Structures are given as structure tokens and as C-alpha cells.
Amino acid sequence: xxxxxxxxxxxxxxxxxxxxxxxxxxxxxxxxxxxxxxxxxxxxxxxxxxxxxxxxxxxxxxxxxxxxxxxxxxxxxxxxxxxxxxxxxxxxxxxxxxxxxxxxxxxxxxxxxxxxxxxxxxxxxxxxxxxxxxxxxxxxxxxxxxxxxxxxxxxxxxxxxxxxxxxxxxxxxxxxxxxxxxxxxxxxxxxxxxxxxxxxxxxxxxxxxxxxxxxxxxxxxxxxxxxxxxxxxxxxxxxxxxxxxxxxxxxxxxxxxxxxxxxxxxxxxxxxxxxxxxxxxxxx
Numbered sequence: 001x002x003x004x005x006x007x008x009x010x011x012x013x014x015x016x017x018x019x020x021x022x023x024x025x026x027x028x029x030x031x032x033x034x035x036x037x038x039x040x041x042x043x044x045x046x047x048x049x050x051x052x053x054x055x056x057x058x059x060x061x062x063x064x065x066x067x068x069x070x071x072x073x074x075x076x077x078x079x080x081x082x083x084x085x086x087x088x089x090x091x092x093x094x095x096x097x098x099x100x101x102x103x104x105x106x107x108x109x110x111x112x113x114x115x116x117x118x119x120x121x122x123x124x125x126x127x128x129x130x131x132x133x134x135x136x137x138x139x140x141x142x143x144x145x146x147x148x149x150x151x152x153x154x155x156x157x158x159x160x161x162x163x164x165x166x167x168x169x170x171x172x173x174x175x176x177x178x179x180x181x182x183x184x185x186x187x188x189x190x191x192x193x194x195x196x197x198x199x200x201x202x203x204x205x206x207x208x209x210x211x212x213x214x215x216x217x218x219x220x221x222x223x224x225x226x227x228x229x230x231x232x233x234x235x236x237x238x239x240x241x242x243x244x245x246x247x248x249x250x251x252x253x254x255x256x257x258x259x260x261x262x263x264x265x266x267x268x269x270x271x272x273x274x275x276x277x278x279x280x281x282x283x284x
Contacts, residue, residue, distance in 0.1 A: 001033050001036060001041070001042060001044050001047075004044045004080055004083075004085055005029045005033060007083075008025070008076055008079050009025060009026060009029075012025055018159070021164060025075075025076070028069050028073060029073075032055060032076075035051075035055045039051060039054070044080045044085045044086055045085065045086060047077070048090050049090040049092070051090075052091075052092045052093070056070065056092065067095045070092055070093075073092065077090065103228055103231060104236065104266075105229070109216070109218050110232065112216040112217065112218065113126065114127075115216070116212050116215040117215075120181075120183075121182050121183075121191065122208055122212065124178050124190070125191060125205060126209065126212070129226065129229035129230060130229045131171040131172060132156045132169045132171050133169060133233035133251050134158070134167075134169075134230070136202045136206050136209070137161045137162070137199060137202035138158060138162075138252075139191070140198065140202045141189065141191075141201070142158060142190050142192075143158075144187070144188065144189065144190055145188075146158045147176055147179060147180060153170050153171065153176075154170070154171050154173055154176030155171070156170075159252075160252040163253075165252040165253070167250060167251070167252040169250050191205070205226075206226045209225055209229075210225045210226070213228075230251070231262075233250075234247055235263065235266045237250070238263055238267050238268060241268050244259055244263070244267055
């Protein structure tokens with residue numbers, strides 16, 4: 001199995017996978033290998049549906065994290081099958097992902113949130129997430145060079161850590177200046193120190209944002225409070241008539257289906273058309 005993992009990772013490197021993606025594959029396959037070896041399995045051919053079921057049952061993470069890990073393992077198993085190291089691809093347990101509630105902040109709630117924050121760094125991060133729609137991990141690892149002066153406004157140009165999808169989002173000049181004014185020990189990044197795992201660093205800031213929500217007295221409607229800033233950005237565009245396809249690009253979603261799943265009820269143009277159709281049936 002160790003040899004199979006090594007060859008698979010080499011193939012992914014040749015494909016040009018991002019460093020974050022390479023780290024994810026390395027991490028997940030190392031965990032699988034360790035679990036299999038503890039069960040006395042040292043070859044790919046020994047990976048069965050029963051082994052995978054026991055392995056997945058040992059995970060203690062969110063449904064979204066489990067689904068991403070399962071996707072990584074399926075990619076590896078498919079590669080092993082194509083390389084004829086497996087006679088068939090063993091079936092993995094199905095993982096149902098819990099959908100995060102879509103609840104944008106009202107203008108009053110957002111003002112209260114900013115008032116509750118005294119640390120300039122945290123306030124700048126909240127502003128960045130609200131006006132760019134970046135997820136917390138993408139926001140905290142943002143480089144200063146990614147905030148570009150576009151004349152009259154600024155533009156955030158980066159790639160999502162989760163998917164590698166490119167995003168380019170205009171943000172108001174006052175917001176950009178507040179973000180760039182943040183003092184940080186590492187001059188390359190706005191918030192991060194550039195060391196270790198950016199995911200763990202993001203978790204710390206996520207906890208700080210949750211504390212700010214509590215201080216502001218904002219009702220707890222979902223476990224992932226930082227995501228409400230991303231929701232505020234997306235819904236703010238949709239209710240003003242920005243097409244779903246464009247919002248999907250700004251959010252860095254790989255598929256418009258993802259955007260539709262979370263934000264369909266906020267699409268102003270679609271609802272207006274539905275209302276017109278229904279009202280038209282009232283007349284003879």
C-alpha cells in the first residue's frame with residue numbers, strides 16, 4: 001500500500017495539483033494506510049468494503065469534512081483499479097452532508113457585530129469576509145499582493161483553498177484600506193504568519209468570530225457563524241438582481257448547483273418571474 005500511495009501522489013504531482021490538494025491526499029492516505037496496517041492489511045488488494053466501513057466509522061468530524069475525505073479516498077481507489085492493483089473498487093459508506101443554514105446578517109446585525117469588535121485585526125477580517133465573500137480559511141491566508149488597486153475600488157484576486165477555484169472580487173476602497181492597514185509580523189500576509197497549517201490557523205479566527213457574534217447579541221442560527229459573512233455577501237448580490245451564475249463565480253463554487261442549493265430562495269429575478277406567472281393566472 002505504501003508503494004501505491006507513493007506512485008499515486010507522484011501522478012497527482014504530474015497532473016499539477018495544488019500544494020493544498022497534495023497535502024490533503026497525503027494526509028488522508030497516510031491515515032488510511034495506518035488504519036489498514038493496524039488491521040493487518042499491507043496491500044491495496046486487501047482493502048475491502050468492510051475495512052473502509054470500519055475506517056469511516058472511526059472518523060469524528062463534520063459531515064462536510066467526512067465527505068471530502070471520502071472523495072479523496074475514492075480517487076485513490078479508482079487510480080488503483082485503473083492500474084489493475086484492484087480487481088474491483090470496494091464500496092464506501094454513503095455520507096449525507098448536513099447543509100449549513102443560509103442566514104445572512106441584517107444591516108443592523110452587521111453594524112452591531114462591528115461595534116462589538118475592538119481588535120483592528122479581527123474587525124478587518126470580518127470586513128474582508130463580508131465584502132469579498134471569502135471563506136474564513138481563504139481570508140486569513142490572503143496575501144497583501146492579492147488586494148489590488150483597480151482605480152476607484154480594489155480587487156481581491158486569489159484561489160480558494162478548498163477547491164483551487166480562481167476568484168476575482170471587487171471590494172470598496174475604504175474596506176480595502178482598512179484591511180491593508182493591519183499590522184502583521186509577516187509582511188507577505190495580511191493576517192497569517194505563513195507557518196504551519198492554514199486550516200488550524202483559520203479555526204482560531206473562526207472561534208474569535210463566534211465570540212464576536214455572542215458579544216453583539218446576534219441570534220445563534222447555525223454552528224458555523226463565520227459562514228454568515230459569506231452568506232451576507234452572496235445574498236446581498238442576489239436580492240439586487242445579480243444573476244446566480246455570476247454570484248457562483250464570485251463565491252468560487254465549482255458548480256452552479258452548489259450555489260443554487262444554498263441560495264435559490266434568495267434569487268430575486270427568479271422569484272419575480274414566478275410571481276408574474278402566478279398572478280397572470282388570476283385573470284380570465
